[in-house]
Amino acid sequence: MRDISPFNFGLLVAYLVPGFVILWGFGFHSVTVAAWLAGPAQNTPTVGDLFYATLASVACGMIANVFRWAIIDTIHHHTGVRLPRWNFSLLNQERLGGYELLVELHYRYHQFFANMLIALVFTYVAYRSTPSGAAAHVGMTDVGFVVVCVVLFLGSRDALQRYYQRAGELLTPNR
Numbered sequence: 001m002r003d004i005s006p007f008n009f010g011l012l013v014a015y016l017v018p019g020f021v022i023l024w025g026f027g028f029h030s031v032t033v034a035a036w037l038a039g040p041a042q043n044t045p046t047v048g049d050l051f052y053a054t055l056a057s058v059a060c061g062m063i064a065n066v067f068r069w070a071i072i073d074t075i076h077h078h079t080g081v082r083l084p085r086w087n088f089s090l091l092n093q094e095r096l097g098g099y100e101l102l103v104e105l106h107y108r109y110h111q112f113f114a115n116m117l118i119a120l121v122f123t124y125v126a127y128r129s130t131p132s133g134a135a136a137h138v139g140m141t142d143v144g145f146v147v148v149c150v151v152l153f154l155g156s157r158d159a160l161q162r163y164y165q166r167a168g169e170l171l172t173p174n175r
Helices: 006-027 031-036 047-078 093-128 130-133 140-171
Strands: none
Touching: 006 031, 006 047, 006 093, 031 047, 047 093, 047 140, 093 130, 093 140
16 A cells, blocks of 8 residues: 555555554553553654554454454344345446445445444453453443444444445446
8 A cells, every 4th residue: 555545545444443442452451562552651662563553453453344244234234224135247347436436435434433333342341351440430431432332333334324225226237
């Protein structure tokens, strides 16, 4: 990836950002990961730390994406978001640009919202499983966590529905 463009920015957001949140969760239980993410107050991170953190974030984001597919997409499909039957033979050179645009405008947002939901739940559980997290009282942070999770779930559902509907207009034969 040489330059960041609208067509690869979505990939960065869909995988790297949620992956970084998961990595942050691992930092609660791993001194090594915590060192990769250390701010200026501790030992200054090195280029190697940045490389490891970036690579691990992408890997964690890809793993979150599999959990998104297995959990979130399954819930959406069992609760009314219909999995379309598309005819990909209609995806010719004339329609390809439109399809790619729909992926970037809708599907990447679905991936980000759902992957971030997976990442936040993982990180929340990782924090709550530490001694300080387990001792913390339920408060406004926990309420905020639940609200953000609900909004991410609903956002992923909406983005997936829009993707299915609009891409279906390209990939369904005229009736």
